[in-house]
Amino acid sequence: MRTQVEENNLLSRIDSATAFIRQKTNIAPKIGIILGTGLGNLVSKVKGGVKIAYEDIPHFPKTTVESHAGRLHIGELSGQPVAMMEGRFHFYEGYSLEDVTFPVRVMKGLGAEILIISNAAGGLNLKYKRGDLVLITDQINFMGVNPLIGPNDNRLGLRFPDMIEPYSSRLIKIAGKAAAKLKMKVRQGVYVGVTGPCLETKAEYRFMRNMGADLVGMSTVPEVIVGVHSKLEILGISVATDLCDPDNLKPVDIEEIIKTANEAGPRLNKLVEETIRLL
Numbered sequence: 487m488r489t490q491v492e493e494n495n496l497l498s499r500i501d502s503a504t505a506f507i508r509q510k511t512n513i514a515p516k517i518g519i520i521l522g523t524g525l526g527n528l529v530s531k532v533k534g535g536v537k538i539a540y541e542d543i544p545h546f547p548k549t550t551v552e553s554h555a556g557r558l559h560i561g562e563l564s565g566q567p568v569a570m571m572e573g574r575f576h577f578y579e580g581y582s583l584e585d586v587t588f589p590v591r592v593m594k595g596l597g598a599e600i601l602i603i604s605n606a607a608g609g610l611n612l613k614y615k616r617g618d619l620v621l622i623t624d625q626i627n628f629m630g631v632n633p634l635i636g637p638n639d640n641r642l643g644l645r646f647p648d649m650i651e652p653y654s655s656r657l658i659k660i661a662g663k664a665a666a667k668l669k670m671k672v673r674q675g676v677y678v679g680v681t682g683p684c685l686e687t688k689a690e691y692r693f694m695r696n697m698g699a700d701l702v703g704m705s706t707v708p709e710v711i712v713g714v715h716s717k718l719e720i721l722g723i724s725v726a727t728d729l730c731d732p733d734n735l736k737p738v739d740i741e742e743i744i745k746t747a748n749e750a751g752p753r754l755n756k757l758v759e760e761t762i763r764l765l
Contacts, residue, residue: 499545504595515569518593522605524747535561564762578683583633587712601718607703609726622722626678643715657721664760675700679707688732
């Protein structure tokens with residue numbers, strides 16, 4: 487846990503990271519994008535700009551997940567300036583939630599007003615099929631921790647941010663219009679965030695379904711909380727990579743999950759591109 491002095495330096499760490507990035511490019515991103523497991527191909531659509539390894543950015547954590555490349559791309563997507571994270575950080579990697587969410591703070595510091603988050607998630611809703619794209623309408627924090635615990639810097643956000651609408655209804659509607667234009671089926675659902683890294687038990691899946699969750703994953707929730715704290719407008723999109731039916735549960739193959747995410751990637755890319763185009 488960070489000391490009071492270290493916590494008060496969060497803003498200076500953000501300033502240090504943003505200053506470094508601004509030395510690499512004069513593009514001021516208006517949209518921040520976080521790409522989840524198996525969903526990194528969207529970076530190939532970013533035009534111009536620069537790509538920077540996380541390890542080169544001051545105070546950035548280093549990704550330890552093999553399917554996460556660990557680069558920040560800044561350029562143009564669908565006519566809009568964007569900052570795109572090719573890979574994210576997770577609490578289960580051993581990082582604090584301040585570290586996990588630090589890139590969100592940096593994207594805000596660079597000028598982002600909108601945050602688009604994607605992830606690979608387990609499908610708790612038995613109406614889902616593997617590979618379905620799901621627009622996240624709300625979330626449940628089942629991690630037992632919160633990235634805002636500790637001293638609050640009012641320059642970064644309010645002490646008690648209101649989570650009445652963490653995912654923007656405006657952006658959900660726009661994404662729905664984009665999907666309709668592309669003749670693409672998308673679903674909507676509630677995402678529950680857990681710490682991981684173990685997969686859930688049958689009893690836990692039943693519990694999560696009973697409490698109103700449609701998706702379960704090991705990310706997103708902390709980033710969204712900090713996004714709300716930072717007054718970012720947020721759109722979340724999950725790929726349902728496996729079905730969490732407690733009555734017909736089979737062992738999970740992580741490689742199969744990544745394969746499903748990869749296969750859904752082109753559809754997700756088109757949806758994000760068209761959504762940005764309609765903003």
